[in-house]
Amino acid sequence: MQNITRVNHIGLRVDNFERSRDFYSQLGFKYITGPGGPEPVAIIEHPAGININLILNANQEESHNVLMDVDIKHTGYTHVALEVDNASLMLEQLDSLNIPLSGGPMKHPTGTSFFIRDPDGNVIEFIEYVGLDAFSH
DSSP: OTTOOOOOOEEEEOSOHHHHHHHHHHTTOEEEEEEETTTTEEEEEOTTSOEEEEEOOOOTTOOSOTTTSSSSOOSSOOEEEEEOSOHHHHHHHHHHTTOOOSEEEEEETTEEEEEEEOTTOOEEEEEEEOOGGGGGO
């Protein structure tokens, strides 16, 4: 399908709109609209063009991420990876916001990655990407 041009948005199930909006605003996301609709959904967007639909119908009794925090591995999206141009600077910014890492930093053939969790336990990877060409060297 050559007519696919880009990812339009990420749908992220959360249980508290204000808490999620406030968390993602620390990462530079701006509130656009909502919540509204049958689910309901609120839309936030980063200046880099990354759009997240906060789907506000999570089961508030869940205390863990069923895709990441249980021994039995279920199918599904496990995380989103956001590319950064300077891993060291991003680590400093997260530290200044008191947002702890949940993994990394780690160097690998395509760059440097580290992970955080949002208030609902959803995993966010930050990667300073050096490219696939690194595999050939």
